[in-house]
Amino acid sequence: MKNPYRWDNLTSPQIKKLSEEGAIVLVPVGSTEQHGPHLPVGTDALMATAMSEKLAAALGEKGVPCVVAPTIAVANSTHHMSFAGSLTLRPETYLALLRDYCRSIASHGFRKILLVNGHGGNIAPTNTALISINEELGFPVYFTGYWQASAQAEQEILETQKGMIHACEEETSLVLALDDSLVDPIYKETKGKPGHGSPMLDEGIWETFHRMEAHTENGVMGNSYAATKEKGEALTKRMVEDLAEKLADPSIWEQKV
Template sequence: MRMEELTWPEFESLKERVNTVIIPIGSVEAHGKHLPLGTDVFAPLEIARRVEERLRGLGVEVLTAPPVWYGHTFVLNVYPGTINVGGDAFKAYVREIIKEFAAEGFRRIILLNGHGGNYSPLVLAAEEVTVDFPETEIWLINWWLDFREDILSICSSQGHAGQDETSVMLAIRPELVKMENARGEKRSSKVRIIKKDIGKELFPEGVNDDPSLATVEKGEAILSVVSEKIARLIAGDT
């Protein structure tokens, strides 16, 4: 159930029987020359849709909130189209969103995150909210990271704009994927280096992996296993 499609009386009624809200969170940023800038939002939005569908089959209702499109993306800010929100501002903004849902009475708030740079600010935002709302449980789910073993049983590698993300986008929005431009390589550093243009070194052309082996079938398999496991986690704790 999409929150933005409800009237306020419908929302008020829903709160009486639904205690869980899913907030898809991502980023607008470069994903190589083959994926759209909104990849990190498209993925959690689709996963949330599939989670809700699976839960409905189990007799469990959840609410899906409008997504948070812009995120903290310092590293990829070297590429055009990346809209970076500073860590403090992003944390404060998301904290207020979480706080409002807690004040509305939701006892489980799931931050379904699609972007790695959001991780630390999201943890801090959640921690601050729980001080004022100790009865509220906040889950932070990073879909590509928390289910990495499952994804690597489907893909031979994963990474930013890599085989896994590209496969997922082929399954979700194939018309936006330009596979003729899908190329890249895996880059890493022995320690975390923070400097202004580090993105050019670790993410050449906005990619950190080889996306050329991505397929629709792999994307469907990833979406299926991730949504199934998240749905089971929610249903088992309801």
């Protein structure tokens, strides 16, 4: 069934019309990487896509035109490559991909672009890429995790964590709400280490690159055993509402580079 909010479901004239209407373009940016013994390797791409499509529909209900570009499903996952099923781009390849992607969208007249992230490992290279992207395009391309506007909801709904980690209570709940057939029942018996094992790193005093096996044997950070479909549904609803409210504010698109 045709989805009117998906770029790849539309005709060229329909996309041109959206550009002329000043539509927002959402670009889901995920990853393909291990998510422990219970979640699919496509979790980050699946969630970034699903949240973007729900967000586009919510904005449409507010009278704000919006379209979801094809998902970037393989990104920066070098730190997961010791686990089977993980795929990655080199950081320089990922940066070039983002530049070309945003350049292509802008070439059709779009001036409102938001990269909707589903993977923490994308944060550092994406922020680096935005320096040259924004300088070249002359307007700010924005970047956010689909969960980042909803810290209060996370505090209210999650029971064993404060926020998103990896294959954890929150992420497992979200995938259960999206499609519970994607989640192996072993999640009910699974937990992982939530931090790095170093106070300096855990408290953010300094940062470094390290691979996942440096602090988790099973690829999980957080408590997947505490996940429920109901938590995922509640989180999804709040995340979509919170992001839609913020994106509907026209002032964000009036900012200068």
